[in-house]
């Protein structure tokens with residue numbers, strides 16, 4: 345989307361992720377296999393989360409690493425991404441009887457990360473990134489993310 349900055353794009357993804365978590369958690373008790381099953385929805389979410397995190401690290405986080413004012417918060421955020429990847433892999437390897445409880449653990453970790461990001465990280469980032477840069481980082485984020493989305497996993501049309 346032209347004229348959309350990195351902050352708006354990340355917020356849009358965050359809302360999408362929250363909705364997908366809701367769908368997965370409200371599908372508990374429904375059929376356990378096939379499309380629309382908790383596991384199928386979770387695979388979709390895992391693929392999207394991984395693409396989002398990789399693209400974010402290569403664009404916004406990389407820019408913020410260059411600045412001593414934002415380096416610390418970015419290092420914390422990267423650690424949270426690592427933890428999230430670990431939890432995503434655990435969820436993906438889950439039997440259906442423990443799937444929902446692990447999804448809930450992942451949801452809480454992501455929720456915490458999103459709050460930190462939209463709060464402190466965005467606030468600090470806006471002090472070192474001007475609007476023009478925020479738009480440029482936004483376009484690069486979109487390119488990186490669609491490239492990641494096209495690689496492996498459950499590509500959707």
Ligand SMILES: [Fe+2]
Pocket residue numbers: 397400421425457461
């Ligand atoms: Fe993030």
